[in-house]
Structures are given as C-alpha cells and as structure tokens.
Amino acid sequence: MSAIVQLLEFLSQPVQEAFPPTPEEVELLQIIQHQLPQEEQVRLEELRDRCEWGELTQAEHQELIHSEDLLEQQTAHRLEALIHLAKLKNVEHQHSYEYRKASRAAP
Numbered sequence: 096m097s098a099i100v101q102l103l104e105f106l107s108q109p110v111q112e113a114f115p116p117t118p119e120e121v122e123l124l125q126i127i128q129h130q131l132p133q134e135e136q137v138r139l140e141e142l143r144d145r146c147e148w149g150e151l152t153q154a155e156h157q158e159l160i161h162s163e164d165l166l167e168q169q170t171a172h173r174l175e176a177l178i179h180l181a182k183l184k185n186v187e188h189q190h191s192y193e194y195r196k197a198s199r200a201a202p
Contacts, residue, residue, distance in 0.1 A: 120183060126176035129169065153183070 116124065131139065142159040145151050150161065 102123075120180060123176045123180040123183075127173050127180065129173065133167070135162075138162075 130136070139159075139162050142151065142155055143160065145155065146159055
C-alpha cells in the first residue's frame with residue numbers, strides 16, 4: 096500500500112520537478128516567456144489607442160513605429176526559441192505520431 100501511495104505522489108508531481116529543464120531549455124523558456132515591462136506595455140497601448148483616434152504627434156508616431164518594430168523582432172525571437180525548444184523536446188515528432196495514430200483509428 097505504501098508503494099502505491101509513493102507512486103501516486105510521484106506521478107502527481109509537476110513534470111518539471113521530475114525532469115528538471117536543462118540550462119539550454121531554461122534559457123529558451125526565458126526568451127519564450129519574456130514580456131514587455133508593464134510601463135512599456137501601458138505606453139504602447141496608449142500610443143495604439145491615440146493612433147486609432149488620429150491623435151498622435153509626429154514624434155509619437157515614430158515612437159509607435161519603433162516600438163512595434165521592436166515588438167515584432169521580439170515575437171520572431173520568441174517563435175524561434177519555441178521552435179528550438181519543441182525540437183529539443185521532440186514535440187513535433189510526438190504530435191505527428193499521435194496524428195498518424197489518430198488518423199488510423201478514425202473510420
């Protein structure tokens with residue numbers, strides 16, 4: 096009975112505890128989870144709202160363009176990190192295997 100309880104406790108642990116990420120995975124996760132600091136996010140939303148209403152000065156318009164360009168670069172960097180992490184974790188292969196398995200089971 097004790098062995099069953101220990102097994103259930105082990106299985107209930109989050110995957111990260113059972114299999115801690117490698118330093119490379121930690122680095123990729125930090126990139127993927129990166130968000131703009133709150134102050135920058137608020138400013139970006141303000142600029143977007145003012146742009147929508149046509150209330151931006153020329154300097155603010157340039158600031159918005161610059162901010163959107165940086166955000167796009169960060170998004171691309173995050174996607175690259177996500178793809179790299181998926182390859183490290185063999186996610187693509189697992190999903191394609193599950194898809195093929197499900198396709199064969201479908202009538």
